[in-house]
Structures are given as structure tokens and as C-alpha cells.
Amino acid sequence: MRQSKGERIFSVFNAVILTAIVIVCFYPIYYVLISSISDSSQLAAYSGFRYKPVGFSLEAYKQVFKNPSILNSYKNTMVYVSVGTAVNMLMTCIASYVLTLKKLVINRFLNKLIIFTMFFSGGMIPLFLLVKNMGLLDSMWALILPVAINTFNMLIMKTSFEGIPESLMESARVDGATDLRILFQIVLPLSKPILATMVLYYGVANWNSWFNAMVYLRTRALYPVQLILREILVTSNALSLSGDVSGDIIDISKSVQYATIIVVTLPILLIYPFLQKYFVKGMTAGAVKG
Amino acid sequence: MNGKKVLKQKTNNGPNRLIRDIRFNPSAYILVAVVLAYYITFHYLPMYGVIIAFKDFSPGLGIMGSEWVGLEHFKLFFGSDYAWRVIRNTLQISFYTLIWGFPAPIMLALLINEVRHIGFKKIVQTFSYLPHFISTVVICGMLVDFCSRDGLFSIMFGIHDNLLTLPQHFKTIFVASGIWESMGWNTIIYLAALTGIDTSLYEAAKIDGAGRLRQTLSVTIPGIMPTIVTLFILQIGRVMNVGFEKIILLYNPLTYETADVISSFVYRKGLIEFNYGYSTAVGLFNSVINFSMVIFANRLSRKVNETSLW
Numbered sequence A: 001m002r003q004s005k006g007e008r009i010f011s012v013f014n015a016v017i018l019t020a021i022v023i024v025c026f027y028p029i030y031y032v033l034i035s036s037i038s039d040s041s042q043l044a045a046y047s048g049f050r051y052k053p054v055g056f057s058l059e060a061y062k063q064v065f066k067n068p069s070i071l072n073s074y075k076n077t078m079v080y081v082s083v084g085t086a087v088n089m090l091m092t093c094i095a096s097y098v099l100t101l102k103k104l105v106i107n108r109f110l111n112k113l114i115i116f117t118m119f120f121s122g123g124m125i126p127l128f129l130l131v132k133n134m135g136l137l138d139s140m141w142a143l144i145l146p147v148a149i150n151t152f153n154m155l156i157m158k159t160s161f162e163g164i165p166e167s168l169m170e171s172a173r174v175d176g177a178t179d180l181r182i183l184f185q186i187v188l189p190l191s192k193p194i195l196a197t198m199v200l201y202y203g204v205a206n207w208n209s210w211f212n213a214m215v216y217l218r219t220r221a222l223y224p225v226q227l228i229l230r231e232i233l234v235t236s237n238a239l240s241l242s243g244d245v246s247g248d249i250i251d252i253s254k255s256v257q258y259a260t261i262i263v264v265t266l267p268i269l270l271i272y273p274f275l276q277k278y279f280v281k282g283m284t285a286g287a288v289k290g
Numbered sequence B: 001m002n003g004k005k006v007l008k009q010k011t012n013n014g015p016n017r018l019i020r021d022i023r024f025n026p027s028a029y030i031l032v033a034v035v036l037a038y039y040i041t042f043h044y045l046p047m048y049g050v051i052i053a054f055k056d057f058s059p060g061l062g063i064m065g066s067e068w069v070g071l072e073h074f075k076l077f078f079g080s081d082y083a084w085r086v087i088r089n090t091l092q093i094s095f096y097t098l099i100w101g102f103p104a105p106i107m108l109a110l111l112i113n114e115v116r117h118i119g120f121k122k123i124v125q126t127f128s129y130l131p132h133f134i135s136t137v138v139i140c141g142m143l144v145d146f147c148s149r150d151g152l153f154s155i156m157f158g159i160h161d162n163l164l165t166l167p168q169h170f171k172t173i174f175v176a177s178g179i180w181e182s183m184g185w186n187t188i189i190y191l192a193a194l195t196g197i198d199t200s201l202y203e204a205a206k207i208d209g210a211g212r213l214r215q216t217l218s219v220t221i222p223g224i225m226p227t228i229v230t231l232f233i234l235q236i237g238r239v240m241n242v243g244f245e246k247i248i249l250l251y252n253p254l255t256y257e258t259a260d261v262i263s264s265f266v267y268r269k270g271l272i273e274f275n276y277g278y279s280t281a282v283g284l285f286n287s288v289i290n291f292s293m294v295i296f297a298n299r300l301s302r303k304v305n306e307t308s309l310w
Helices: A005-036 A059-066 A068-100 A107-116 A124-133 A151-161 A166-174 A179-187 A189-208 A211-216 A225-235 A254-289 B002-011 B014-024 B026-054 B072-079 B081-101 B103-113 B118-133 B136-146 B152-156 B167-195 B199-207 B212-237 B244-250 B253-259 B262-272 B276-305
Strands: none
Touching: A005 A254, A005 B103, A005 B118, A005 B136, A005 B167, A005 B212, A059 A068, A059 A254, A068 A107, A068 A151, A068 A179, A068 A189, A068 A225, A068 A254, A068 B026, A107 A151, A107 B026, A124 A211, A124 B026, A124 B262, A124 B276, A151 A189, A166 A179, A179 A189, A179 B026, A189 A254, A211 A225, A225 A254, A225 B136, A254 B118, A254 B136, A254 B167, B014 B026, B026 B072, B026 B276, B072 B081, B072 B276, B081 B103, B081 B167, B081 B253, B081 B262, B103 B118, B103 B167, B103 B212, B118 B167, B136 B152, B136 B167, B136 B244, B167 B212, B167 B244, B167 B253, B199 B212, B212 B276, B244 B262, B262 B276
């Protein structure tokens, strides 16, 4: 099918606009990346657009890897993300599976109970007081337990589980299998794609999370990396009034700030292109449902 | 015969049915218990905690021991200048996000859909989804740097000052960066809807002599209209719901006038100033409004579309 002249002009026009959008999406990160490998003393002179590094220096990265706060918080984040995501997956799989068991008398009530929580909550303060009264303040579990199940993710997984033929589960039940066994030996092995998607969703969310840590953690040694990053980037600027910036964070040079951003974001940036299809699949699964 | 009937009636009422069900499916109900434990503990117990909104809460006295003050906190809030300020800011930010942020992913999806070259299409999609995965802290860190005195944006727009200290620019910075973050990712739903359009409709239009633009207007847009309308209604339902994370990372006392929204106000009053009762009251007000808006939005969507959330 030959394109008319008008259509060809449009295609060119379209390509130009889309390329511009790609550049806009990517430029801020690119800017940070090249600034992080720039020579920090020359950086100040070159404000405005940058296309390539100003001088070359890995000094910023050396400083990042020498900073005890940053290293420690990176370790913390790794722990929180692994344990947190494991808890997320376990709880979400159980909840999703339970909701597919239409035969249970309690199912309709359970459905309403859960969906209601998507639209109304007690608020920040009551949750904070609850966590405090449970003695979870200043512990990793305050970051993990209250957010164990993301209801939206859980509903997507439930829809996916409902696609598994009832007959498979029935025959297992006839053979005397408990529901727990059915979940682990039949449902989960057949659900690998959606499980992969959810691991990614929860993993990224856990990696990027900072607010709960800020509210529930008092000991700086427990801070995840996003919280240390917040200190470096946002509060060490004269703007903020909160005074919890510690000695070794004030006076961090620009290029070290940039390097820290890259170090914190790099894991996500690296896995993302390869696993893009899983991220997208989750969204479309949710779209089909709702 | 009669005896059997009586027995069945006796065991068929609510609680007995439940107990029988539990006996029939013990392993399933163990799993149910786990799920219930989570939701009740972390979602419903805090709901009981909203009672603090009506009390002069002091941690030492606990919820029960604190004095009942009824609607005092609400009166205080609505009587102050704060109420108008934060409600206005919340509505304005939501409104700008709606006007600028809602059409953007739709248009981007339409443009992406027109790309014939698969490689280029994939590249555009990959890069446009990327901002969605960058953490809020990193995005705000970049914004703080770009908006600083000699930062990228200050130079670009010729304003020789720290942009984040100027109240008149806050909403623009906030909404524009929000669009940057989510525009690409939000195309996914629209792209999915676009693949659902019957291709024979395009054929028919071409036979009738329709060019690409005409096809877009007459086939494509009507084809995804249900999706657009549903999402639009849902967005309206969230108009009083501006999230606080990005706000509290970007605002400062100099910009409270335009930056402070309901959720950031609730956060500051509660967790920074420890004014627990007052904060919970404002939060409760916000939750109730949001809840009503969602119900309203869903009713509207159902009427317009015959589709709804449940």
C-alpha cells in the first residue's frame, strides 16, 4: 500500500515529535549521569545544558563507595527489599487464592471487606499509633507488615488465578490435597508470568519506598538508601527546616550527589529494559479487569 | 421424613453454615484467617482509630482515656485560613493535572499507534515508560538541583533565583514533573484499548475514502472512547486526593501558600507538630470526601458506560 504525500509528511512529523519525547524522558537522567563522571571543580562553571561530561573523574563514585552512611543504607535496602518482597508475595498469593475459592461461605463477605479498604482508610495518625503500640517502631517490620498486601496487585493476581482450570484443582481435592498444597503445587507453578510481574512490581516499590522509613525509623543506622538520598539531595539544601542532617552528609559536592543518584537508581535502570514486558503485562491485565 | 426437614432447617442458618463450612474446608479457612488477620489489623483497627478526630488525644492517656471534644477540631480547621488554602491548592493541582495530564497519554498513545516501524515503536515505549520507575526521592532530588539558582531550569527560563522558593511556580513544577513521570506509563491502557478496535472498521473507512486523519477521528477515537470516559471519571473521583510524598519533598515554608495541600497539611500537623486529634480530624474529612467522590464517580461511570469497578 503506497502512502500518499500527506501520509509521508505525517510520518516524518510523528517521528520527530516522538523522538523529542524520548529525549525529554531520558535527558534528566542522562544529565545526572554525565555530571556524575565530571570533574566537580569544573562543574560549577558549566551551568545549563550539558551534552557530555565536563572533564572526567570517577572521584565522585569513589567518595560514594567510601561513605559509611551510604554503604550501610544500601545494605539495609537490600535486606528490606528481599524480605519485604518475599512477605508481599507470600501474603498476596494466599489472599488471591483464597478469593478464588467461591465455594467458601465467607467469600462474599471477604471480598467486600477487602475492596472497602481500597476506598477508605483510618489515616496516617491512627496507623502510626497502631504500629507504635505494636512495638514495631524503629524496626524493619514496620516497613514490611503494614503494607504486606497491595490490594490492587492482589486483585490482578486473583484474576490470573481464576484462569486456571477448575478441574485441575478439583481432582487434587478429590485426592485429598489441602488447599495449601493446591496453592503451592498446582496454582503457583502454572502462574509463573504473573508471579514474575508481581515480584517486579513489589520489588521496585520496596526499592523506591522512603516515607514509611522516615516515619517509623528513629535509628539512622537502619535507614534505607532512599532516606539517606533524601538527606543528601533534599534536606541538605538550605530549604528544609528539619534538622536531622548528620555530620558526614552536609557539604557533599554536586558530583557526589549525582553519583549517589546513579548508584541508587542503577539497579532499576538495569533490570528494567529486560523485564519491560512483565511490567506492561501487569498493567494490561489490570486494565482488562477494570 | 419430617424430622429430617427440621434438622436441615436448623443447620442452614448463617453461623451454622459457616461452622460447617469451616469443618469441611479446614485448610482453606486457615488461609482465610491469615488474610483476615492482615486486613483487620492494618486496615480496620486504624479505622477505629479515627475516633481520635473527636477527642483531645494524648498518648499518655490513650484513646479511651482522652477527653471527648466532639467537633472542636473540625470547627477549628474550617474556621481557620488553612482550610480554604489547602482545599484550594488541592483542587487547583488536581485541576491542572486533569487539564494537562489527562490528554497527554492519550495523544502519545495515538502517535505511538501510528508508527509503522516496530523497532522505533519499541524504543519510544521503552524510554517513555522509564520515568515511572524512578523513585520520588530521585525525581525531587533532580528537581531541587534543576530549580536551584544556577540550575538547568533556572537558566532555561531565565529566572535567576531558586525556583522552589517562588510560590507562583510551584504548581507548574509539580504538575509538569508529574506529567513527565506518568505520561509514558499511562499510555499502556490506551494502547491496549487501541488494539481492541475492530480492524474491519478501518477497512470500511478506507473504502469510503477516508484519509488517516479522518480515520482517526471517526474510528480510532470513538473506539477508545469508553476507556477514555471511564478513566476520566475515575480521575475526577480523585480530585481531592493529591498525594503528599512529592509535596513534602518539594515544599518549604516559603511556598506553603500555593504548595500546601490537604494531605501534606495532615502530615505536618500530625507527625511533625504532634497535633494528633486535629490532624486525624482533617484526615477524616478528606477520607470521607474521597470516598464519596469514588462512589459518585463509579455511579456516573456505570450510567455512562455500563462498566464499573465492581
